[in-house]
Amino acid sequence: MTQATCERKDGLHVAIIMDGNGRWAQQRGLPRSAGHKAGVEAVRRIVEAAGDLGVGTLTLFAFSADNWRRPTEEVAALLQLLHVYLRRERKRLIESNTRLTVIGRRDRLPKPLCQAITRIETATARSTGVHVRIAFDYSSREAIAHAAARWPAQAEVSREAFRSLLAMQGDRTEAEVDLLIRSGGEKRLSDFLLWECAYAELCFLDVMWPDFGVEDFSAAIEDFHRRDRRFGGLENMVKLSAAE
Secondary structure: OOHHHHOOOOOEEEEEEOOOOHHHHOOOOOOOHHHHHHHHHHHHHHHHHHHOOOEEEEEEEEEEHHHHHHHHHHHHHHHHHHHHHHHHHHHHEEEEOEEEEEEEEOOOOHHHHHHHHHHHHHHOOOOOOOEEEEEEOOOHHHHHHHHHHHOOOOOOHHEEEEHHHHHHOOOOOOOOEEEEEEEEOOOOOOOOOOOOOOOOOEEEOOHHHHHHHHHHHHHHHHHHHOOOOOOOOOOHHHHHHOOO
16 A cells, blocks of 8 residues: 555554663663663653654553563562653643553552553543553553453454454554564564554664664654555555545
């Protein structure tokens, strides 16, 4: 599908696996928590730049369901960083007309953190600018499994209906991912938005997340626009459809 026919009016849905914080810190002789703190600054840069780059929805992978297996100290630092980010960015998000929601499980999060999530979601619910989604304690396979368990026994098999059911596991956002970016040099999806990324363009970068800048973000989006997205069809068929 061509750029003109595949992009939604509300902007691109870009998903980012923010990888490389720990290695960034270790390369500098710092504790891993220092890398995560530096990564928060990268989040601020990218969120602020998203709207100007044509992004309507930005989903950031902050903490996977498997990350609970990391050292207790690192997990505690990540929980605290999210709490601090939500508190400190509230005013900035409201003023920039940015909506923020958190997807993933909440039953394993500390109560004060859950309350902070609810407060910022409520405060930014009417914002009409970029929709920032933070995936925390998130597992795509788990979300798919829960959606499948809720599938009505007599229902007709439909990808559209299942997509809607899957969206109910999060914040009811059904937008499929246009571009998935992973920093840090690894080349895998790591159980992130597997259904939503069915036809996503993939971009793997060697730059560690704390060093990820607006230039990297812009270059990835420019590369996305140069790609020929056919969604299983043929280019001439897509052009004909666009002309009708």
